[in-house]
Amino acid sequence: MKECTVYRCEICGSDFSDRKQAKKCEEGHKTDLVVEKAEYKPCDWVNHGFPRMVILRSKDGKTAIYRTVINE
Ligand SMILES: [Zn+2]
Structure with missing residues (x-):
């Protein structure tokens, strides 16, 4: 073996x-990502409280956009 x-x-x-x-x-x-921006829908539109979209920034200054896949 x-x-x-x-x-x-x-x-x-x-x-x-x-x-x-x-x-x-x-x-x-x-890693060590920072939330640069978060966009929310009005609370009477969604009840989960998560942002609709966030922009994350890494240490090297690059950014990536993430959008929710939670059913609203
Ligand atoms: Zn890996």
Whole structure:
């Protein structure tokens, strides 16, 4: 029987046989995100309270837009 070592990215959970690849995967994820902007619908339109859209900013200044998929 052969024993195998697996290295798992602690951010996304992907497994790699090579430690460097797992480290590269972990370092490639943008963490420590800041909510730059959040847009909400009026409370009488939705009852979940979550924003309709948020813009997240990473440390390097890049941004990404996320929209809700919750049924309203
Ligand atoms: Zn990862």
